[in-house]
């Protein structure tokens with residue numbers, strides 16, 4: 818099974834490239850941001866906790882996201898491959914991913930980094946905010962997410 822990590826700042830195009838890889842290779846897509854937005858929509862306990870962090874542009878605590886990821890990964894068992902979009906974002910998450918995969922006889926197959934200048938990221942995210950209405954795509958929260966990316970990811 819292929820385990821592909823797609824890595825890059827908010828707005829770098831992880832979701833867009835993941836969709837192309839899913840289409841071309843038939844992989845399953847794990848977007849931690851999408852899973853969290855689903856939890857918020859379903860008004861689960863995890864969703865309620867996550868919303869507070871996401872609205873502030875902060876990362877969800879490692880323990881919560883790592884547990885969630887393990888469950889989602891196991892639900893994709895039997896697929897040709899998986900694309901990890903938005904995970905890992907901290908060193909602890911990277912170590913947890915390695916341990917999770919190794920304990921299942923798997924490893925990271927490849928990692929793709931999308932490297933985009935910061936002015937371009939800001940421009941894209943502001944436009945996305947106008948189109949999609951995503952709560953965290955406003956100027957103040959975008960700036961915080963970029964700081965968090967540079968410092969923690």
Ligand code: ADP
Pocket residue numbers: 826827828849850851853870871874875876877878882902903904905906910953962
């Ligand atoms: P973007 O890459 O544009 O920030 P995402 O949808 O990947 O968009 O993430 C949105 C928010 O979800 C993040 O700002 C963070 O609060 C939370 N999140 C997503 N993935 C993780 C993760 N791996 N660890 C912690 N928080 C996460």
